[in-house]
Amino acid sequence: MPKLSSHHPKIIAGLSLFILLAMYLAYVILSRPVIGIDVKLTPQGRVTVTSVAAGSWSEQKIHPGDTVLQANGEDPLLLETIRKYNSIENVDSLVIEHTGPEGNSVTTSMEVEPGLSAHELIFRLLIPGISLLLLFGFSVYVYRKKRNDRAALQLILFFLSIGLSYFSSTPSGMADKVGRVCLGTSFAVVPVFFVHFMQVYLMRFKEPFLSRAVLKVMYACAALVSVLMFLDVALTRRIHPLETQTLLIFFVAANFLIVYKLISGFRKHRTGELHTLFKFALTAHTVAFSPFLLFNALPGLFGVTFISAEMTAIFVYAIPVVYFYLFVTHRLFDIDFLLNRLFYYTALSLVPALLILGVMGLLIHQNPYGWIVWVQIFLAIYLMITLFLFFKELMDYRLRPYFMKDLQDFQGSIDRFAKRISKVMKRLDLEQILERETLLVLPVRNVSFLEITRGDEQSQVSVTSDGRADPQIERDLEQAVNGLAVGEMTRMYRGICLVIGNYGPARHILWIDDKTNYTSFNYAEKNWLKTIAHYSSIIYENLYLVAGLIENLEGEIKNRNALAPPWVLRLIFTLSENERRRLASDLHDAALQDQLIWYRKLESLMLDYPMEPGLLVQLDQIKEGLLDVIHQIRQTCNELRPPLLMEMGIVEALKQLIQQEQIRSDYTVELQTEPDTIEMDDVQILAVYRIVQELLRNADKHAKASHIILSLESHSGRLYFYYKDNGRGLDLKELKDSFGHMGISGIQERVRSLDGEIKFVSAPDQGFEVRLVLPLAAGIEEGGYDDDSYITG
Known part of the structure; x- marks a missing residue:
């Protein structure tokens, strides 16, 4: 049960008043029909009908x-609605005098039937x-979700x-006093509440909609209109014959102000983040x-109405629906998409619409319709055609697959083709997929693949x-080669030719x-x-690029005497690290987990079962052996791909590496870093880690060192790395004769892949030194590596 807020009593009171009003207005609508007669008083004192409301x-x-002649059996001038509003409502009987078919005066008594x-x-x-x-449902939902939001x-x-003004429009037209006050008040505050909502909502973006002074003036004007409506129904005589026009003028002016402010905000933020919101x-x-203002309110000031208020009110619900969606989902419609189609x-x-209106005019040219009726007919036709076209796209998307199953499913074919070509590795595979899809979708028996190659001279075409x-197709293609582009179709004497690459x-x-x-x-x-041709052209281009890349890599691998470009080295090391990562993942997810499962089952x-002491000792030895295997697998996974390497940073990673290596080795390591935290990208961190890992292993296996000094410094956009051990050393000339001696050449290649510089200093029995400089100013982002959190489990 939610905690009651301080506004809860006010909300309960307001909700109760709202429900009572809605119930009363519903009773008024159900209790009696709308009479709908407008009258005027002639100089002779007679009440004459001027118009009758439709429906x-x-x-x-x-x-x-x-x-x-009479209303409710009395003089019609005694009827309040005639005296105040020049209309007849709330009557049970009428006596009407009208001219008969022969020009004589006919008097008719009418009883108003209920219902x-x-x-x-x-x-x-x-x-x-x-x-x-x-x-009301929208309001309840918004209150439950956002009750603490002003x-x-x-x-x-x-x-x-909005809902109350629409629902009270009929009782107001029936001259019901509560209905008229309810309509006047609710209709007047609609634009004011909207302005206040925009004011509060935009404050979260530090964007004022209107000043507080203007907002107070709008509330005062709405209150004034409400007072006028109240006085109008409370007094026996009308104090202001234009109170309805006053309400309309205020409503129109307020909405013009709103539109002006929205346009101003839209222009102000045309390049900002609030552009779409405005x-x-x-x-x-x-x-x-717009429908109400253009076809009801503004023409109503001149005594003309094109569309009734009941019909234009339907469009008003665009605002509540739109802002309900915005407020609840915090997302906007794709307004550009909708506007372009509209x-x-x-x-x-x-x-x-004009053609239909013209045909109707020709067919019923002898009609008594006035120009207002023709405008109404045009607007109705125009709106229906627009809405039909607007929703046709949606109906096509939803219903076409169900009602037109005999037609080719081109969209499904494109989706299927796109999935298949994602696995293409060579040109023959692509052409097989193309052939299969073409024969499946199109009613053709045969397809063929041709290639046009232009020589060094423009005239050389094969x-x-x-x-x-x-063969005639081949000869014709030689003549049409200059005008061919991807996706272009050329009509041949038989069939068509489509450029696909x-x-x-x-x-x-x-x-x-x-x-x-x-x-x-x-x-x-x-x-x-x-569409298929453009998809294929991308695959053809990628196949050519991949083939060229593979050719370059093969050339670099064969020609070891030449220095490979840094990008080739980076690619090779990236592929190597990815393979290490995959291998570590496979060991962790398969072998390690299986070992853990068998260990727990054995334990x-x-x-759970009693055993002989001798068997128990043997099983205990097996259990210890499994623990050793589990430890070795975990250690191998960590060496293949150090866990949380990128999260720890290079300094913490090296400290952990040194700690692990000293457990297995006899040397001591002195690590010096300046500063304590060095900013490096993922590729550089991994490269330095691998270099240190290789140097420490060499110090243990080959150099037999007892003390190692490691130094890392970062300044002026460069990393300065220094390594020195007191091991056996080596003759540097041997590096030229052995590509993989002690992994030194691999270290050189890794440094060169990062555009760094490295220098080795060593001699027999004089230890081994490494000086390394790496640029840090421009991070190298060749794709990076994936998440390694799985290794920590």
Whole structure:
């Protein structure tokens, strides 16, 4: 059970008020229908109908121009809604006078039937109610996850104000007093709560959205609008005939301010990390409020409405959904991806929408529709086509594999081809995969591989083939060689030629026979072929590069008299260390673990079962032997790949190495380091470690030294290494005659691979000295080595 916060009583009170309001508004919607009649008072004192709301109870029953004689059996001027709002709501009966078919005056009494029509049930109760529940669910989720975040609380208020304003729109239109106050208040605070949320949310990025003074002014304006709405319903007469326009003006102005600030933030951070956030917010706000502002609020100031508020309110839910996703997941939509497709599909939809509207106009040219209705029809068609195109891409991706299984699976083929070519080691393997995939996907019987080679002179062109293509194809290719590039297709007298590789003077061609159904290659097949060709060209190029690298390495290995380039030496040592690492891993994970398992089984057997003393002694000897083998395997693993070498650093690693070697040897080692910690990259640490390891072993096995001095110094971007022992020494001339004597040549090669310098000083019976300098300023990163934590187990 979560601990109650200090705001818990306020939250309970606010939640209770919200639920009571929602229940009351639902009761108002269910208790009586929307009458939907707007009237005016004539100079003669008669109440005349001016308009009838679509989908209301009075639609098809009452028409503009009719006269209201009675409302609820009384003078219509006594009805409060007529006196204050020039509309008729909350009545049980009406007496209407209208002109009959023959021009005579006809009086009709009407009883208002209780209950909701299907239109009212969907658009006035179900959609607003589901929206309110959805936003309430969002609010509960955000509160549970982020209850201590101020931005979360503002986001919750923003969600609930949107849901409440939408749900109270119908009771407000029915002139219900609570509904009108609820709509006026919640609608006014929607932009204010949004601004406050952005203000708090952006503070974590040290980015103010608006000043506190402006925010206070917005809260004051929203409070003023709310007071006007309250006074309007509380007093018997209307104190301000434009309170609804005041609400709209404030809402429009506040949203223009929000859009302006979002645009300013977007421009300010066009190259910063908040660029996507502001673009994200600006897009969501534009999508949410543009339909209402452009087609309802702004035209409503001039007495024209293109789209009803109920329909435009649906777009407002783009903001809660978007910010709920942002706040909970801390991620943004790929807004550029969505916008690019939105602009593309709106451009595509414009012409079809105009054509459909034109055809409708021709078919029903004798219609009574006004220009506003035609604009509404165009907007509906335009929106539906855009949404269809927008979601078609998703439907293609999701549904095409299920409903179009007879078509070639080009994407699956590309995925399969990419997996197979990852294992290609030679050109023949690639061509076999290409042939198999082409024959599997395309309805063709034959393919062939050709190679065009250009000589030193431009006119010297030779074409070689595997023999499956017509000789005429080879002759035609000699003439078309100048215009061929990777992915390009050339139509031949039979089939097509596709360039699948281009490296140096050689071009690799795939010839594909005509299709068995005698049709030409369609655009999907051509796109598939181009994709396959580009994949293949990369593999061809890599095969050439690998072949050249192997040739260079073989040449270096054969020519030992010449000095190999440092990069070759680094590569050789890297491969060697990788093999050591793999061998250490195999020993640790296989042999060592098996030995441990058998040791534990033997130990358990000796403890669980009674045995004769002689057998027990023999088993104890076997157990000790297993322990020796386990120790030797662990020691071998550590020598092959020292554990935690990179984590310890070179100084600590050498101290541990010296400690291990002194256990097995008779010499003493004096280690001097300056400073105590020397910054080196992984390759350099491993190289110095191996050099010291080799020198210590030589001191024990060959030099028979009793005292060794090791010194490491780092300054001026260089590492200075010094080694001296008091062993037997050697004649340095022997190094020229023996490549592997005491590992000295290997040490020289390793130092040269790191662009270092090394010098040996020695003579018989005078010890052995090594002076080494390595550059530290530019770390060598030739791929590094993998993690070695497995060796410590």
